[in-house]
Amino acid sequence: MDEQSGTDRRPPSRRIADDLRASIRSGELASGAKLPSERELAGRYGTARNTAREAISILQGEGLVVAQHGRGVFVRPRTPLMRLGANRYSRQLRSETGLSPFRIEVTKQGRTPKTECRSVTRDKPPADVADRLGLDASTATVIRRENWYYADDEPVQVGVTYIPVDVAGESPLASERTLGKGSIYARFEDLGYRITRIREEISARMPYHEESTGLSMPPGVPVIEVLHTSIDEQHRAFEVTRFVMRGDLNGLDYEMPVED
Amino acid sequence: MDEQSGTDRRPPSRRIADDLRASIRSGELASGAKLPSERELAGRYGTARNTAREAISILQGEGLVVAQHGRGVFVRPRTPLMRLGANRYSRQLRSETGLSPFRIEVTKQGRTPKTECRSVTRDKPPADVADRLGLDASTATVIRRENWYYADDEPVQVGVTYIPVDVAGESPLASERTLGKGSIYARFEDLGYRITRIREEISARMPYHEESTGLSMPPGVPVIEVLHTSIDEQHRAFEVTRFVMRGDLNGLDYEMPVED
DNA sequence: GACACGAGCTGGCTTGAGCCAGTTGCGGTA
DNA sequence: TACCGCAACTGGCTCAAGCCAGCTCGTGTC
Numbered sequence: 343m344d345e346q347s348g349t350d351r352r353p354p355s356r357r358i359a360d361d362l363r364a365s366i367r368s369g370e371l372a373s374g375a376k377l378p379s380e381r382e383l384a385g386r387y388g389t390a391r392n393t394a395r396e397a398i399s400i401l402q403g404e405g406l407v408v409a410q411h412g413r414g415v416f417v418r419p420r421t422p423l424m425r426l427g428a429n430r431y432s433r434q435l436r437s438e439t440g441l442s443p444f445r446i447e448v449t450k451q452g453r454t455p456k457t458e459c460r461s462v463t464r465d466k467p468p469a470d471v472a473d474r475l476g477l478d479a480s481t482a483t484v485i486r487r488e489n490w491y492y493a494d495d496e497p498v499q500v501g502v503t504y505i506p507v508d509v510a511g512e513s514p515l516a517s518e519r520t521l522g523k524g525s526i527y528a529r530f531e532d533l534g535y536r537i538t539r540i541r542e543e544i545s546a547r548m549p550y551h552e553e554s555t556g557l558s559m560p561p562g563v564p565v566i567e568v569l570h571t572s573i574d575e576q577h578r579a580f581e582v583t584r585f586v587m588r589g590d591l592n593g594l595d596y597e598m599p600v601e602d
Numbered sequence: 603m604d605e606q607s608g609t610d611r612r613p614p615s616r617r618i619a620d621d622l623r624a625s626i627r628s629g630e631l632a633s634g635a636k637l638p639s640e641r642e643l644a645g646r647y648g649t650a651r652n653t654a655r656e657a658i659s660i661l662q663g664e665g666l667v668v669a670q671h672g673r674g675v676f677v678r679p680r681t682p683l684m685r686l687g688a689n690r691y692s693r694q695l696r697s698e699t700g701l702s703p704f705r706i707e708v709t710k711q712g713r714t715p716k717t718e719c720r721s722v723t724r725d726k727p728p729a730d731v732a733d734r735l736g737l738d739a740s741t742a743t744v745i746r747r748e749n750w751y752y753a754d755d756e757p758v759q760v761g762v763t764y765i766p767v768d769v770a771g772e773s774p775l776a777s778e779r780t781l782g783k784g785s786i787y788a789r790f791e792d793l794g795y796r797i798t799r800i801r802e803e804i805s806a807r808m809p810y811h812e813e814s815t816g817l818s819m820p821p822g823v824p825v826i827e828v829l830h831t832s833i834d835e836q837h838r839a840f841e842v843t844r845f846v847m848r849g850d851l852n853g854l855d856y857e858m859p860v861e862d
Numbered sequence: 863g864a865c866a867c868g869a870g871c872t873g874g875c876t877t878g879a880g881c882c883a884g885t886t887g888c889g890g891t892a
Numbered sequence: 893t894a895c896c897g898c899a900a901c902t903g904g905c906t907c908a909a910g911c912c913a914g915c916t917c918g919t920g921t922c
Contacts, residue, residue, distance in 0.1 A: 353874080390876065390878060411885085
C-alpha cells in the first residue's frame with residue numbers, strides 16, 4: 343500500500359509476514375496451499391533468506407502455517423473440532439449406544455477411534471487434585487489411571503484419572519486396565535458412586551515439551567486443559583481427571599441450566 | 603548428561619533451550635527471574651549469538667519466558683487465573699451484589715476492574731452466530747455490541763454480543779452503550795427474555811494478529827474463545843456472545859448437573 | 863538536591879554465507 | 893516393467909558480523 347513514501351516502519355520480516363497473512367485471509371492462499379519457498383520469498387522481497395525464514399516463523403507461531411521438511415510450507419487446514427459435551431457423562435447415552443462419546447465424535451468425522459489405558463498405578467495426588475478430592479496431598483494415596491485417545495492412530499488427547507484408594511478399594515478400578523462394558527462410570531456405579539454433578543475447570547496454554555512430542559503437536563497450537571471432578575448425590579467428589587487435548591482438534595460444548 | 607560420547611543429536615539451539623527449560627522447571631530459575639543474556643549464553647555454549655537467540659525463541663513459543671527490549675529475558679510469572687463460571691448469569695448474584703462477576707473476580711485479585719462498551723451497531727451476523735440464533739445469515743440483521751474488559755487498565759477479554767433486531771426492538775439494548783443497573787441480562791428480562799439455560803462452546807487457539815495487539819498479548823500465549831448462547835424458558839435463543847480472552851489470565855469454571 | 867548526559871548493558875533485526883537432511887521426479891539400467 | 897540412483901528442489905540449523913533501539917546507572921553539572 344504505502345511502499346513508496348519510505349515510511350513503512352515495519353521491519354521486512356513483519357512486512358512479509360503481514361503480506362502472507364493477508365493472502366491467507368483473503369483466500370488467495372487457500373487452506374492446504376503451498377507458500378512460496380523461503381528462497382523465492384527472499385528473492386521476491388530482496389532480502390536475505392533468513393529474513394523470509396523469520397517471516398514464516400512468525401506465521402508458524404500464530405498457528406497459520408505448518409512447515410514440512412523437504413516439501414514446503416503449507417497453510418494449516420482447519421479440521422473441524424470434536425466437540426465434547428457434558429453428555430459424555432450421561433448414563434442414558436452410556437447404556438444406549440455402548441459407545442463412549444469420544445468414539446461417537448471421532449466416528450462422526452469419518453475417522454477411527456482408539457483408546458488405550460497406558461498405566462494404572464498408586465501415587466500421591468498432585469496438589470490441585472488432592473484439593474478437589476478433599477484429601478491431604480502429602481499423606482493421601484490415589485489410584486492413577488493414564489488414558490490416551492486416538493483418532494486414526496493420531497493421539498488427540500490424554501486423560502489422567504485420580505481415584506482415592508478408599509473409593510477404588512479392590513475393584514477393577516484399582517488395577518485393571520480394561521474396565522468392561524459401560525466403562526469407568528459404570529464401575530463407579532457398581533461401587534455406589536453415581537455421578538450427578540460435574541465440575542469442569544478449563545484453561546488453555548501452550549503444551550509442555552513432553553506434551554507437544556507425546557501428542558505430536560505442530561508448533562503454534564495450544565492445548566486445552568480440563569480439570570474434571572465427578573460428584574455424587576451425596577456431594578462426594580469421588581474422582582478427578584485431568585484432560586489435556588490438542589486445541590486444533592478438540593473443543594468443548596456445554597449446555598446447562600442457569601441456577602438460582 | 604551425555605556430553606562426551608559425542609552422540610548428542612540435538613542441535614545446539616535445542617540443547618540450550620532444553621537446559622534452560624530444565625532450570626526453569628527445577629526452580630533454579632524462579633518465576634520472574636532473569637535469564638542469562640543472549641551474548642552470555644552464546645559465550646557459555648560456544649555458539650553464535652543467533653543460536654542462543656533461537657533457543658530463547660523456542661522458549662518464548664512455549665510461553666515460558668518473555669523478552670523485554672533493553673532489559674532482558676524473564677521467566678514468565680504465572681499469574682492466577684480469573685475463573686469465570688456459569689454463575690455469571692445468575693439472577694441472584696446479579697441482584698445481591700450489583701456487581702458483575704467479572705468485577706468480583708478482578709477485585710478478588712486485588713486489581714481494579716473496568717469495562718467499556720466500544721460500539722453498538724447494526725450488522726449482519728457471522729454464520730455461526732446466525733446459526734445459533736436460528737437466523738438466516740444472508741438476510742438477518744442483528745445488534746452488535748462490543749465490550750472490552752480490563753484489569754488495572756490492562757485489557758484481558760473482549761465480548762461481542764449479537765442480538766436479533768426483533769428481540770432488541772427499540773430498547774436500550776439496540777442503541778445505548780450503558781445499560782444501567784443489573785446490566786445486560788436485566789434489560790433482557792425487561793423485554794421478557796429470562797435466561798434459563800446457556801450453551802457454551804469453547805475452543806483455544808493462537809490469537810489473530812489484531813487480537814494479539816488489541817489485548818497486548820505476549821508471544822506464546824493462546825486465547826480461549828467462548829461462543830455463548832442464552833436460552834429462555836421457551837427454548838428461544840435470544841442472544842449470542844463471542845468472548846475472546848487471554849489464556850494466561852482467564853479460565854472457566856463450570857459446575858453443572860449431569861442430565862439423563 | 864535535581865537533572866541531563868552518556869557509557870555500557872540489554873534485546874531486535876538483518877545480512878550472506880554454508881552445510882545438512884528430507885522429498886520428488888526423472889532417467890537409465892537391469 | 894520395476895527399480896535404483898541422482899539431481900534439484902524443499903526446509904533446518906548455524907555462523908560471524910553489524911547496526912539499531914530501549915534500559916540503567918553512574919557521573920558531573922547547575
